[in-house]
Amino acid sequence: xxxxxxxxxxxxxxxxxxxxxxxxxxxxxxxxxxxxxxxxxxxxxxxxxxxxxxxxxxxxxxxxxxxxxxxxxxxxxxxxxxxxxxxxxxxxxxxxxxxxxxxxxxxxxxxxxxxxxxxxxxxxxxxxxxxxxxxxxxxxxxxxxxxxxxxxxxxxxxxxxxxxxxxxxxxxxxxxxxxxxxxxxxxxxxxxxxxxxxxxxxxxxxxxxxxxxxxxxxxxxxxxxxxxxxxxxxxxxxxxxxxxxxxxxxxxxxxxxxxxxxxxxxxxxxxxxxxxxxxxxxxxxxxxxxxxxxxxxxxxxxxxxxxxxxxxxxxxxxxxxxxxxxxxxxxxxxxxxxxxxxxxxxxxxxxxxxxxxxxxxxxxxxxxxxxxxxxxxxxxxxxxxxxxxxxxxxxxxxxxxxxxxxxxxxxxxxxxxxxxxxxxxxxxxxxxxxxxxxxxxxxxxxxxxxxxxxxxxxxxxxxxxxxxxxxxxxxxxxxxxxxxxxxxxxxxxxxxxxxxxxxxxxxxxxxxxxxxxxxxxxxxxxxxxxxxxxxxxxxxxxxxxxxxxxxxxxxxxxxxxxxxxxxxxxxxxxxxxxxxxxxxxxxxxxxxxxxxxxxxxxxxxxxxxxxxxxxxxxxxxxxxxxxxxxxxxxxxxxxxxxxxxxxxxxxxxxxxxxxxxxxxxxxxxxxxxxxxxxxxxxxxxxxxxxxxxxxxxxxxxxxxxxxxxxxxxxxxxxxxxxxxxxxxxxxxxxxxxxxxxxxxxxxxxxxxxxxxxxxxxxxxxxxxxxxxxxxxxxxxxxxxxxxxxxxxxxxxxxxxxxxxxxxxxxxxxxxxxxxxxxxxxxxxxxxxxxxxxxxxxxxxxxxxxxxxxxxxxxxxxxxxxxxxxxxxxxxxx
Numbered sequence: 012x013x014x015x016x017x018x019x020x021x022x023x024x025x026x027x028x029x030x031x032x033x034x035x036x037x038x039x040x041x042x043x044x045x046x047x048x049x050x051x052x053x054x055x056x057x058x059x060x061x062x063x064x065x066x067x068x069x070x071x072x073x074x075x076x077x078x079x080x081x082x083x084x085x086x087x088x089x090x091x092x093x094x095x096x097x098x099x100x101x102x103x104x105x106x107x108x109x110x111x112x113x114x115x116x117x118x119x120x121x122x123x124x125x126x127x128x129x130x131x132x133x134x135x136x137x138x139x140x141x142x143x144x145x146x147x148x149x150x151x152x153x154x155x156x157x158x159x160x161x162x163x164x165x166x167x168x169x170x171x172x173x174x175x176x177x178x179x180x181x182x183x184x185x186x187x188x189x190x191x192x193x194x195x196x197x198x199x200x201x202x203x204x205x206x207x208x209x210x211x212x213x214x215x216x217x218x219x220x221x222x223x224x225x226x227x228x229x230x231x232x233x234x235x236x237x238x239x240x241x242x243x244x245x246x247x248x249x250x251x252x253x254x255x256x257x258x259x260x261x262x263x264x265x266x267x268x269x270x271x272x273x274x275x276x277x278x279x280x281x282x283x284x285x286x287x288x289x290x291x292x293x294x295x296x297x298x299x300x301x302x303x304x305x306x307x308x309x310x311x312x313x314x315x316x317x318x319x320x321x322x323x324x325x326x327x328x329x330x331x332x333x334x335x336x337x338x339x340x341x342x343x344x345x346x347x348x349x350x351x352x353x354x355x356x357x358x359x360x361x362x363x364x365x366x367x368x369x370x371x372x373x374x375x376x377x378x379x380x381x382x383x384x385x386x387x388x389x390x391x392x393x394x395x396x397x398x399x400x401x402x403x404x405x406x407x408x409x410x411x412x413x414x415x416x417x418x419x420x421x422x423x424x425x426x427x428x429x430x431x432x433x434x435x436x437x438x439x440x441x442x443x444x445x446x447x448x449x450x451x452x453x454x455x456x457x458x459x460x461x462x463x464x465x466x467x468x469x470x471x472x473x474x475x476x477x478x479x480x481x482x483x484x485x486x487x488x489x490x491x492x493x494x495x496x497x498x499x500x501x502x503x504x505x506x507x508x509x510x511x512x513x514x515x516x517x518x519x520x521x522x523x524x525x526x527x528x529x530x531x532x533x534x535x536x537x538x539x540x541x542x543x544x545x546x547x548x549x550x551x552x553x554x555x556x557x558x559x560x561x562x563x564x565x566x567x568x569x570x571x572x573x574x575x576x577x578x579x580x581x582x583x584x585x586x587x588x589x590x591x592x593x594x595x596x597x598x599x600x601x602x603x604x605x606x607x608x609x610x611x612x613x614x615x616x617x618x619x620x621x622x623x624x625x626x627x628x629x630x631x632x633x634x635x636x637x638x639x640x641x642x643x644x645x646x647x648x649x650x651x652x653x654x655x656x657x658x659x660x661x662x663x664x665x666x667x668x669x670x671x672x673x674x675x676x677x678x679x680x681x682x683x684x685x686x687x688x689x690x691x692x693x694x695x696x697x698x699x700x701x702x703x704x705x706x707x708x709x710x711x712x713x714x715x716x717x718x719x720x721x722x723x724x725x726x727x728x729x730x731x732x733x734x735x736x737x738x739x740x741x742x743x744x745x746x747x748x749x750x751x752x753x754x755x756x757x758x759x760x761x762x763x764x765x766x767x768x769x770x771x772x773x774x775x776x777x778x779x780x781x782x783x784x785x786x787x788x789x790x791x792x793x794x795x796x797x798x799x800x801x802x803x804x805x806x807x808x809x810x811x812x813x814x815x816x817x818x819x820x821x822x823x824x825x826x827x828x829x830x831x832x833x834x835x836x837x838x839x840x841x842x843x844x845x846x847x848x849x850x851x852x853x854x855x856x857x858x859x860x861x862x863x864x865x866x867x868x869x870x871x872x873x874x875x876x877x878x879x880x881x882x883x884x885x886x887x888x
Contacts, residue, residue, distance in 0.1 A: 014261075014308045015157075015202050016254055017144040018137035018164070018195055021130050021186065023064045024102035024120075029057045031097040031706065038699055039377075045370070052367035056084060063131070070141045078138060079361035082131045085124060086358045087366040090373035094124040096703060098710030101127040102717060106137065106186040107250045117184055120717040122710055125178030129171055132356070133187055136167030140199055143206075154210040158351070161203035166354035168196035181490070194238040194251075196353060198258070201231035203351040205265065218279075222272035223348035229265035230347060232258050253307075260304035264313060267296040271317055273345050274324070283324065284334035285342060290321040292339045376597045379609040383593050386613045390621055394586050394628055398579045401632050403678065405572065408639055410670040412646045413663045415569050418562060426544045430666060433673035434536045434543060440680060442537040443530065449683040450526065453519055456690035460512060460697055467701040468505050471498050474708045481715070488722055491714060501704060508697065515689065522682045525675055532672030543669075548661040565645045572638045579631055586624050591616060 032053040040046040063081040068074040102120040119126075143160035147153040171192040175183055185191055208224045236258040239251050270293035277285040297314045328334055372380070409415070416427040475494035482489040535546055593616060600607050 015144040016198055017140040019106050020134050020137045021106040022104045029053055031099055055367050070145050075138050078135050080364050083359040083361050083364040085128050088368050089124050091368055091371045098122045098707040100710050100714050103130045105184045119184045120714050129175050129178050132167050136164040139164040154206055158203050158206040161199045162351055163354045165196045165199035168192040169353045170356040197235040200351055201235050204228040204231050207350045218272040218275040222269045223346045225265045225269035226345040227347040227349045229262050232262040256304045256307045260300045260308040263296045263300040267293040269345050283328045283332045284336045287324050287336045293317045379597045379607045380594055382609050383613040390617050391586055395583050398583055401635055406674045410667055413667045416666045430669050437536045437676050443534050446680055460693050463697040463701055464508050467704045470708050471704055474711055526679050529672045529675040532668045533676050547665050561648045565649055568642045575635045589620050
């Protein structure tokens with residue numbers, strides 16, 4: 012009775028997890044202990060997959076534990092790695108499809124970790140069913156173990172049923188389709204209930220309980236049978252064709268068991284007629300199982316038990332009780348009691364699981380941290396940018412007013428001290444040569460970045476073009492994700508890089524224009540003091556302004572303005588020094604709410620961290636604005652006191668240009684250095700982008716090759732021509748045409764019969780033939796009619812052992828044009844022709860067993876007929 016169904020394992024192709032995961036780790040985390048730890052974890056994960064999927068697994072709990080650990084680890088790392096960007100392709104074969112000679116088995120390759128999880132969970136259920144089927148059900152421990160693993164298998168298949176379509180986002184292979192795994196889940200649940208029936212029977216529990224348990228098991232088996240029978244795709248599998256009779260037999264046997272125990276309950280209640288009716292019904296059920304499914308299940312023990320109970324019950328009723336035996340339809344329905352439930356898939360499945368990537372934060376947290384850092388950078392840049400803009404405005408206003416040079420140039424012939432300081436600052440920073448070298452380097456850096464970006468986009472374009480061509484060629488058969496849809500994010504990123512480079516080119520042009528405008532004065536600042544003094548026109552003021560109140564007020568205001576600028580420099584350093592990490596808060600939010608409101612959390616943290624700095628910056632800017640207004644008023648008074656003449660105006664104009672040239676030099680130098688750093692940093696980013704494009708294109712190429720191979724195999728499996736019906740006149744073997752042989756490889760007959768001959772001697776007993784060659788078909792009638800009393804020979808359905816195997820495609824085989832049989836040969840006339848001059852020459856090909864020689868004359872036996880013409884003799888390709 013104990014025939015249990017187990018599920019075969021899916022087989023996976025080898026996948027190298029280490030290379031893409033290590034590339035992500037090295038690109039994301041800086042060199043150090045953390046990166047080394049994650050690298051070791053990646054190596055351990057790769058080894059775990061090889062242990063779980065790269066070798067045959069024993070039907071033991073230790074093997075199942077490895078699968079559970081690998082599944083748990085996949086669930087743990089799925090949110091921590093950007094698997095869609097890594098393009099790891101997992102290839103799995105259909106568990107039930109055995110393939111064909113030319114086509115191979117059905118398999119599916121997807122770049123989806125959800126697909127990998129689904130297939131691993133399928134193997135968890137399959138291996139659990141195999142372990143349960145191997146248990147010894149004669150002891151209590153084996154029964155408990157079997158029930159546990161059948162329920163685990165049922166839960167695994169049920170989980171796949173609920174999640175497979177969302178995990179794959181495409182049509183799965185038939186073995187993991189919702190219909191198939193739903194049926195498997197029901198089968199496993201039925202077997203778990205049957206195990207509880209066996210345990211209840213072994214524990215000698217009350218008949219009422221056993222009857223309810225068995226009746227529930229019968230219902231489960233009935234549901235499973237219906238699911239197999241009415242699902243269109245399932246019976247196509249040979250596996251399910253073998254499972255169907257087992258399920259039907261188990262349904263009958265469990266129902267018979269329920270009736271047997273319910274009859275005992277009826278006996279206890281003195282309902283002897285009901286007892287007999289139930290036993291008779293049980294007998295019919297067992298007979299049905301035995302007659303239809305005897306090769307799948309053994310019902311002898313159950314049948315004997317029911318038969319003994321029925322005999323005793325009839326005897327007692329006939330001689331003692333004389334109770335009326337009711338119809339089966341009038342019997343009260345047996346109750347049901349289920350003790351099984353599909354084990355829910357709850358992570359972790361393994362009690363011994365330890366996440367080797369425990370310290371790595373999930374991708375949701377990584378993305379939130381990245382977004383928070385971006386918001387932080389925007390805030391810092393906004394504050395620093397406003398302060399630098401205020402500084403530039405201040406310098407521009409002072410340069411237009413020729414301050415503080417105008418206050419230092421009261422004599423009218425010496426070089427102002429501020430101009431000399433500016434000259435020394437320019438010379439110290441490299442002067443004109445350093446800035447010209449930086450400007451010459453910018454086009455090369457830009458061109459390098461352009462080439463990297465163009466090459467990255469080109470490999471995407473080439474792969475997408477190939478994909479579109481194959482899609483147009485194979486139409487619906489090319490059922491993978493279109494490259495255009497898959498590359499949307501990459502193309503958006505590439506377009507963003509193009510826009511960044513275009514803006515950078517515009518910024519470079521602005522900087523070059525500003526340099527060309529001020530390069531003459533910058534060159535003058537790089538010269539010695541005497542040359543600078545000679546280049547500045549001299550002027551003799553009409554009156555001295557030394558000790559003037561206006562001059563003193565203006566100098567005091569300029570000193571206050573310098574203090575404001577120094578305060579901004581301190582503020583800029585403080586703003587840059589602010590650091591904070593929201594990783595812990597994001598992890599807490601993800602654990603508590605299952606999601607992260609990054610914008611709200613980051614905005615709140617930025618307000619806390621930079622709120623005071625923002626207020627101080629605004630106060631500083633307002634203070635500068637007030638001082639500039641006061642300085643402009645004081646300068647007007649100062650200008651009114653100065654004597655106005657052409658020499659003084661020319662001198663002041665040159666001093667203004669020198670001051671503006673210094674400020675422009677500082678700004679241009681800073682801009683070009685930032686531009687150089689920007690291009691160098693962008694080169695690293697673009698190289699990562701290029702690697703990402705190369706990786707996804709390589710993965711797509713691998714997936715394309717796999718799909719092309721599958722399509723070629725499926726095309727090879729298709730029939731070369733549509734099926735057709737053979738005409739009725741060709742269904743019977745035609746008689747041989749007069750004067751010619753029948754088509755090969757049949758034996759030829761001569762239609763011209765010789766004169767009557769004496770009757771041949773009695774036929775000796777036939778030679779012994781092994782059972783595998785002894786199967787025969789209907790006898791072939793001879794055109795000559797019977798000769799003597801010898802019965803006609805029987806044409807074997809396949810070549811007998813004496814003939815040897817059929818040999819394809821060689822010359823000289825009897826019946827072919829190159830080998831003419833003697834026309835007088837008659838296989839039915841035993842002993843009439845010894846043919847001494849024409850011995851039978853057996854053909855023996857190289858490496859093949861030869862045909863047997865002619866039989867001895869004294870012990871003739873019939874030469875066996877070849878198969879009928881409508882049955883091809885040679886192996887069909």
